[in-house]
Every structure is written in structure tokens, then in C-alpha cells.
Amino acid sequence: MTGKQALLILIAGSSLAGCANLGVKPWEREVLARDDMQLDAQPLDTAIDDHIYFSKEGTSGGRGFGGGGCGCN
């Protein structure tokens, strides 16, 4: 394992431990429940963008599996 990977795992581990203290109670989710606060609020826009950038740039993906399945790259 390289030093870089070890550091990444350390950061990941400590971040997750930190996350255990975060969050809200179920009755505090009014804002979080809104459509515009969902992480995939606009799935079609995301899919279209992923497809465009997949065909025009050297790297793609990362957000989900979108963009692939095309002979354009």
C-alpha cells in the first residue's frame, strides 16, 4: 500500500467516525425532504450532461454509471 492510499483510508475512516455525530432528528427533515434538496434532484439533466461530457472529454462518470454505452468515445 502506498503512503497516498494509507492517507486516503485514514481520512475516510476519521470522516466516517466524525459523521456519526452528525445528522438530524426525523422531525427536522422539512428542508431535506424538499425535491430540490435531493442529491439526484434532476436525473434527466444529469444523464444528458454525463452523456455530452462523456463524448467530448477524456474522462467521465464518477457521479453514477451514467454516460456510457455509446460509440461516441
Place this chain on the structure above:
Amino acid sequence: MANNDKRIGEALAVAACGLLGAAAPSASRAAEPGSGWDVDTAFLFYGESDGRVKDASVSALAIRDYGDERKLSLDMTLDTLTGASPNGAIASDLPQTFTSPSGRSTYTTPAGEIPLDSSFHDTRVALNASWSQPFARLYSVDAGLGFSSEIDYQHLGLNAGITRDFNQRNTTASFSVAYGFDTVKPVGGVPAPFAAMGDAVGEDDEGNASGQAGSNQDKKVLDVLAGFSQVLGRHSVLRVNYSYSDSSGYLTDPYKVLTVVDPVTGEPVLRTPPPGVEGPGGIYLFEHRPDSRRRQGLYTELRQDFSGNVLQLGYRYSTDDWGIDSHTLEGRLRFPLGESGYLEPHLRYYTQTAASFYRYSLANGAPLPEFASADARLADMDAYTVGVKYGHQTPQGNEWSARLEYYEQTAKAPAETLIGNQPGTVQMPDFSAVILQFSYHFKL
């Protein structure tokens, strides 16, 4: 004091989560249980400058919620592509003639211009279906399959994933795997690696006159995605994805060539086709890429509400064994406009380093490299997007929206790939594009 400590602890945790957090591929725009179908439709126009690629496309995504978090999702896209695409050859002081991919005709690029192949046109149909449902307390599973077809390309894909909620559903961890099996069937056949572009063979004959490696080739792509999402507070949520992608098989672009140039002048080496035959006026070799590629990526996205305004910030880092490292920064700010509308400006910046086998051209007489491509998408590159979206909710709860974006891309050939007098005369196929999209969201 204890209160202060707690606040500091929370602040540190937020900071730590900021470094790395989480992602769940949740079906967005949660449909009301039992309400039937939730449908998103879009019409897209994508047009590049200088008569290059144009894409008109229609898409629809329908999600049916059967209650108890059981959901069926179906989507369909139809693309029609037309226009001209760079063939990889460099610009020259003289007009340049090329054989079209079908091998049946030639086209000529005027002096001083980047060669574009205008025979580029395609129709693409893509269909995807997926199902998700709870699996046990706090777990859900999803599975899907996808298919797409073009004149010269077919894709078949399968995916499956598992998601688990923790910490009163404030933390979500997910793990997904996708496998794609693609078939490339280039117009005119698969050119052999570094085969020279051949002369045109006329309307009656089959295939390209260049060296052939069969009529089709396969490509397999394995994608793995590990994600976490974390609620940071009443107004913010964060996600981080780690992605790994392993592609193998035919990863070459069958239509792209490299220009063979004079090692001193850096100008294309000229060639005369046999008498009575039409063909290339230079030596152009079909590109050849490695048959495997491993890519890793880290994607982070934050959504933060400020009294009804929503800021979305994203960053992606990607690195692969082709030598392409990229950074993408993206931001959107959505704010209400009027009674039932919203406006959402968008900015995106992308930068990448060149693939180790990227070449602007090849020197005549020099030994061929193991792999080479002059595709500008594999060169050093910067790109940005500026856009705005306007959306409006109807009294029935449906929504229509329009977005307009401007994209500009600038590529650069690394200095060490230039030959002879090329430094100073390099021309890259830079372009700008307009993205115009109309969408309508409704319930059935």
C-alpha cells in the same frame, strides 16, 4: 462550555465529512406512493460551432412507486447526430484529401483548416429499466439493465447495487456494480492498427481499402461505485463517491487517423494516388490505443439550503493508467423567482492532462510507437460551461423548464509531441457548443 465543546466537535465533524463523505443512488424526485407514474421528459438540442456535431434528442424517464419503497424506473433516449467530426489529421498549408470511412468516396479539406469528416451521422436509441426495493430493515437493493444501439455500436449493460442506512438514516452507504458489453461495428470495417488510409474503392465494392482487422470488435467495461451520503444538518447534505472502472477490448476510435509528417518541416508527407483512382493525398495512419484502461475517481457533492435558495457544489478527481488526470468543478445556485418559478445559474470547469500515447502527428521514417492517437479528447484540455435554467411549476403540480448552456473547449498538444517546425503552427480542433433543453415533468 460543554455546549461550546459540542459545537466545536460538530464543526470538526463537518470539516472531516467535507474531506470525505458519501452517496446513494436514490431514485430522485420521490414519487408519491400509489400516485402512478412520475414522468420526466426532455427535448435537447446540442450544436457545435463551425458546422460540427449537432444532436437533437428526446428523452423520457418514468418512475412508478408501488409503495413500501418499491420502485420501477424506465428510461428511453433517442438521439440523431449529424455534422462533421475531426478525423485526427493536422491542418496543412495545402488542401488535403481523405478517403471516407466507408471507403467509397473522398472528401477534401481546404488549406489551413482542421480536417473534418462530414460523413458523421448516427441515430442512437437507448433503453434502461431498473427496480429497487427494501431488502431488510435499513437495506435496499436495486438492479437494472440497459441497452443502446447505433449504426456502428451496440451496448448491453447490467447493474446491481445495495444501500444501507445508518445513524437514523442520516448516513447512507451504497455499493454498486455495473457491467457493460459493447460491440463496435465501424462503417467500412475495423482498421488494422496503424494501417494506412487506403484509396477509395468506388460505389460497388465493399469496405475500406485499408488493412482490416475484421468487421466488429468487443469492449467490456466493469464499473464499481462505493458511495456515502451524509446529512450534515437541517440544511445540508453531502455525498462522496469512489468509482473504479476497468475497460478492456477495443478502445480505439476506428475513424481517427494520425498524419505522417516530415521530421524537419513538420508538414504532412505528400502522396499521389495511382492514376485514375481517388485517394488520400498524404499518409494517414489509423490510430491504435491500448486494449485496457483502469480509471479511479473521487466525486464529492454538497447541497446546502440558504433560506430556500439551494447551492449545489461538486468536485470530481479522476486518474487513469492512460495518464489522463482530470479535475472537474461544478456549481449551481437555485433561487426562487416569482410565485412558482426558479432560476438556476450553472458554472462548470474541467481540466485534463494528455494521455501518455497522445501524438499530434507521427514523424516519417521514425519507428512507430506501441500506441498512438491524435484524438484531441486525449490531449491536454481545458473546458468550461456557463448556463442558466428557468423552471416553473403549474397549478396542477407539474413543472416545465428550459435551460441554455454554452460550452467551450480548448485542447493543447504537449510540446514533446510536436515535430520539426510544428511549435508555433499547431492548430487544435477547439470548439464551442450550445446546449438548449426543454423539459416537462408530470404525473400520470
